[in-house]
Amino acid sequence: MTRLKADHRHSVRVTLNGKLVQAEAEPRTLLSDFLRHQIGATGTHVGCEHGVCGACTIVVDGTLTRSCLTLAAQVDGCEIRTVEGLAPSADRLGVLQQAFRRNHALQCGFCTAGILMSLDHYLSRNRSPTEAEIRDLLSGHLCRCTGYTPIIQAALEAAAQLASSKKETSDA
Amino acid sequence: MKPPAFDYLRAETVGDVLEGLAQEGGNARVLAGGQSLMAMLNMRLAKPKLLIDIMRLEELRKIEQKGDAVVIGAGVRQADLLAWPDLAEALPLVALALPWVGHMQTRSRGTICGSLAHADPSAEMPLTLVALGGEVFLRSAKRRRRVLAKDFFAGMMLTARGDDELIEGISLPVVKGTRFAFREVARRHGDFAIVACAAMKTSAGVRLAVGGVADVPTMRDWPRLEGSALDDALNAFAYELGARDDVHATARYRRDLVRMIGRDLICEVLQ
Numbered sequence: 001m002t003r004l005k006a007d008h009r010h011s012v013r014v015t016l017n018g019k020l021v022q023a024e025a026e027p028r029t030l031l032s033d034f035l036r037h038q039i040g041a042t043g044t045h046v047g048c049e050h051g052v053c054g055a056c057t058i059v060v061d062g063t064l065t066r067s068c069l070t071l072a073a074q075v076d077g078c079e080i081r082t083v084e085g086l087a088p089s090a091d092r093l094g095v096l097q098q099a100f101r102r103n104h105a106l107q108c109g110f111c112t113a114g115i116l117m118s119l120d121h122y123l124s125r126n127r128s129p130t131e132a133e134i135r136d137l138l139s140g141h142l143c144r145c146t147g148y149t150p151i152i153q154a155a156l157e158a159a160a161q162l163a164s165s166k167k168e169t170s171d172a
Numbered sequence: 173m174k175p176p177a178f179d180y181l182r183a184e185t186v187g188d189v190l191e192g193l194a195q196e197g198g199n200a201r202v203l204a205g206g207q208s209l210m211a212m213l214n215m216r217l218a219k220p221k222l223l224i225d226i227m228r229l230e231e232l233r234k235i236e237q238k239g240d241a242v243v244i245g246a247g248v249r250q251a252d253l254l255a256w257p258d259l260a261e262a263l264p265l266v267a268l269a270l271p272w273v274g275h276m277q278t279r280s281r282g283t284i285c286g287s288l289a290h291a292d293p294s295a296e297m298p299l300t301l302v303a304l305g306g307e308v309f310l311r312s313a314k315r316r317r318r319v320l321a322k323d324f325f326a327g328m329m330l331t332a333r334g335d336d337e338l339i340e341g342i343s344l345p346v347v348k349g350t351r352f353a354f355r356e357v358a359r360r361h362g363d364f365a366i367v368a369c370a371a372m373k374t375s376a377g378v379r380l381a382v383g384g385v386a387d388v389p390t391m392r393d394w395p396r397l398e399g400s401a402l403d404d405a406l407n408a409f410a411y412e413l414g415a416r417d418d419v420h421a422t423a424r425y426r427r428d429l430v431r432m433i434g435r436d437l438i439c440e441v442l443q
């Protein structure tokens with residue numbers, strides 16, 4: 001049993017996009033703030049802190065997770081994937097990211113990190129999703145710019161491309 | 173906003189949880205999926221001194237069919253139950269209702285028992301527990317007890333659970349050879365229900381359970397009713413639920429939904 005005191009900072013270690021990172025957090029520190037402020041990984045965005053908007057969605061131990069509804073202390077020792085881990089290398093975009101770019105599936109980009117994480121997670125488990133499934137998945141995200149249609153288009157295009165070749169290519 | 177300060181306890185045994193609850197009582201909160209509690213902390217609607225994280229307890233993560241009931245532990249997430257291969261066969265009503273609970277991104281973390289402990293009047297799992305006549309297993313350092321669904325929900329976000337009690341799990345009866353139906357109306361799929369209804373055919377007739385209207389999910393058993401007798405029963409029930417106006421819908425609209433959806437579902441299960 002581990003009891004972390006409210007007024008102390010405690011060490012939290014996670015594997016973030018394949019790299020071991022460590023920083024300090026109070027028990028009340030949200031995972032979203034831990035990533036952004038302690039680690040400096042600002043790709044994960046924070047909108048509502050109520051679990052509603054989906055901007056902060058990341059993957060913890062293979063599970064889609066609202067990082068604003070999760071404590072840093074809860075994920076000690078866990079494996080975390082964020083939007084920073086999606087591109088195959090610094091100068092190349094992944095298949096899903098390219099599809100977003102081609103389809104104008106983002107404007108301001110505030111919601112995009114969360115939506116990419118949900119879609120990446122879903123497409124890696126469901127090779128041939130229907131439009132209805134993509135819409136259901138996107139019900140967990142708010143986008144105030146795009147009207148969702150280009151996001152759905154990008155997701156379906158990426159799914160088709162991933163199904164035809166498992167190898168990632170780049171036009172970036 | 174950000175949560176107030178609290179101690180965080182990562183429980184390794186059920187004993188750790190019970191000890192923490194016994195010591196801190198109402199100042200302690202069990203942290204399960206966090207999909208309701210963390211939002212309440214962020215809004216500072218709750219200010220506990222201690223959070224007890226139960227999600228690393230393997231022993232609570234079990235779904236077991238025991239005779240004519242399915243026992244679901246406190247660590248079972250909504251997505252785990254949806255992915256349980258026997259769900260449609262053993263608990264068809266849960267299979268119908270569970271996809272309406274939040275979104276894929278919240279069901280992946282939120283637990284079944286957490287939803288029951290939270291006891292939102294619009295929530296689907298409390299409605300399902302009441303409709304099926306399930307039981308809640310409560311445990312404190314001192315004792316264990318079982319509470320029937322109809323006695324568990326005490327009011328809006330209030331339950332029969334004592335401050336020192338953990339919901340260890342629930343049991344839902346496997347009802348074979350009957351028909352179930354579920355439907356809800358919400359602003360968007362995944363939002364909390366304005367009205368949610370579950371119906372099942374019973375040996376004596378039909379059962380209808382309604383969420384989102386009264387402070388607690390409420391059910392009625394009727395003999396096989398048809399025509400205007402059914403309309404009258406539904407109308408009386410709709411008024412008995414004491415609907416109120418709020419930002420989402422008027423009381424009158426809620427009564428309309430109870431009458432309309434109720435009738436549709438009853439016809440569906442009795443046909």
Ligand SMILES: Cc1cc2nc3c(=O)[nH]c(=O)nc-3n(C[C@H](O)[C@H](O)[C@H](O)COP(=O)(O)OP(=O)(O)OC[C@H]3O[C@@H](n4cnc5c(N)ncnc54)[C@H](O)[C@@H]3O)c2cc1C
Nearest residue numbers: 051202204205206207208209274282283286287289295339
């Ligand atoms: C965007 C969004 C949409 C949602 N939409 C819906 C919806 O449409 N329908 C719906 O029903 N729910 C909805 N929810 C809520 C969701 O279902 C939660 O998962 C659920 O209400 C709480 O479960 P949890 O495991 O996350 O519990 P937590 O948030 O961890 O806990 C909730 C409360 O229950 C207590 N508790 C939890 N487990 C136990 C236990 N084993 N013993 C004693 N006390 C316990 C906690 O102390 C706390 O007071 C939504 C949530 C979000 C963020």
Ligand code: FES
Nearest residue numbers: 047048049054068
């Ligand atoms: S910031 Fe987490 S869901 Fe909006």
Ligand code: FES
Nearest residue numbers: 107109143144145
């Ligand atoms: S691109 Fe601006 S909110 Fe979605």
